[in-house]
Amino acid sequence: DSGVTQTPKHLITATGQRVTLRCSPRSGDLSVYWYQQSLDQGLQFLIQYYNGEERAKGNILERFSAQQFPDLHSELNLSSLELGDSALYFCASSVGLAGRETQYFGPGTRLLVL
Amino acid sequence: AQSVTQPDIHITVSEGASLELRCNYSYGATPYLFWYVQSPGQGLQLLLKYFSGDTLVQGIKGFEAEFKRSQSSFNLRKPSVHWSDAAEYFCAVGATENAGNMLTFGGGTRLMVKP
Numbered sequence: 001d002s003g004v005t006q007t008p009k010h011l012i013t014a015t016g017q018r019v020t021l022r023c024s025p026r027s028g029d030l031s032v033y034w035y036q037q038s039l040d041q042g043l044q045f046l047i048q049y050y051n052g053e054e055r056a057k058g059n060i061l062e063r064f065s066a067q068q069f070p071d072l073h074s075e076l077n078l079s080s081l082e083l084g085d086s087a088l089y090f091c092a093s094s095v096g097l098a099g100r101e102t103q104y105f106g107p108g109t110r111l112l113v114l
Numbered sequence: 115a116q117s118v119t120q121p122d123i124h125i126t127v128s129e130g131a132s133l134e135l136r137c138n139y140s141y142g143a144t145p146y147l148f149w150y151v152q153s154p155g156q157g158l159q160l161l162l163k164y165f166s167g168d169t170l171v172q173g174i175k176g177f178e179a180e181f182k183r184s185q186s187s188f189n190l191r192k193p194s195v196h197w198s199d200a201a202e203y204f205c206a207v208g209a210t211e212n213a214g215n216m217l218t219f220g221g222g223t224r225l226m227v228k229p
Contacts, residue, residue, distance in 0.1 A: 002157060033216070043204060043219040056214020090157060092217075099146045099208040099215040100165035105158040 003027065004106035006091050012112045018079040021109045025072055025093030031055070032074040033094075033103060034066055038087035049074055050097055081113045116141040116207045120220035127195050128228045135190040135223050137179075137205030146208035147188040148217065149179055153201045161203075164188065175199070200227045 003026035013019055025032050034046040045058035049068035060066075063081075068074045078085060088110050092103040117140045127133055139145055146165045150158040162173025169181040179190045188205060202224045206217040 002159070004157075031215075035217075042221050045216040045218065048214045048216060050214075056216050058216055092158075094215075097215055100163070101215070102148075102160050102163060103208075103217060104160070105150075107157045 002104040002106060004091060004093050004104050006089075006106040006109050008109060009107065010110050010112075012114065013081060014114055015081055015083060017081050017113075018077065019081065019111065021076040021078070021089055021091075021111075023074045023076070023091030023093075023106060025074070025091075026104055029093035029095050029104070030072065031094045031096060031101075031103075032068055032072070033092040034060075034074070034076050035090040035092065035105075036087045037090060037108070038084075041087075043090075046076070055097065078111070083113050086111055086113045116145070116209050116218045118205050118207050118218055118220035120203075120205055120223050122223045123221065124224050124226065126226040126228060129197050130194050133190075133192045133195045133199070133225070135203050135205075135225070137188045137190065137220060138186050139188060139205070139207045140186065141207050141209060143209075145188075147179075147181060148206040148208060149173065149177070149188075149190050150204045150206060150219075151175075151201050152204065152222075158204065161190070195225075195227055197227045197229065200225055 005024045030051045046060040048056040092105045094101040119138045148163045149161040205220045
């Protein structure tokens with residue numbers, strides 16, 4: 001158990017819909033990261049927040065957005081869903097911003113868009 | 115931009131045999147390198163990491179990796195594989211760019227262990 005929690009574990013929805021994925025980081029961690037794992041794209045970094053502020057952006061679609069709240073939990077919002085958005089979405093957390101820090105991964109949310 | 119290549123998509127070894135998983139990276143500065151393991155239906159667990167010092171790094175579950183700057187490689191090794199090691203293994207490079215520290219992952223190597 002990494003200490004990072006993600007809800008829900010599974011999500012099935014239809015094209016065009018909007019969903020929200022939730023992540024609680026490990027106690028004391030200020031950085032939260034979102035990654036997408038799909039068969040065709042592999043594991044890709046989406047976005048990072050540090051203490052409530054966006055710090056880095058990767059290959060995140062404009063239909064996707066995220067935020068980190070004052071209690072440090074984070075939400076990833078996916079809208080206008082397409083079949084290709086079906087993937088495993090991971091949240092990770094680390095203490096701060098140093099590149100050498102370990103990122104601890106949650107169990108993921110598996111999204112299926114029908 | 116950084117990149118990671120794991121040349122072997124699948125590897126099958128017999129239980130008790132030695133294992134080496136290959137990882138090559140591309141990064142302009144001193145890299146931070148990581149190996150993670152993902153068991154079926156699970157998240158990613160850190161096996162080991164390198165960021166400076168001794169180029170041979172010891173990790174959990176009997177794994178080790180060697181950083182070779184001249185070859186831009188960070189191969190993962192284990193002297194004797196156990197059936198429970200069957201999983202997918204990901205090499206990653208960490209970078210601090212634009213005030214963030216994203217991980218860039220390789221495509222992964224799926225390890226199967228024969229009894």
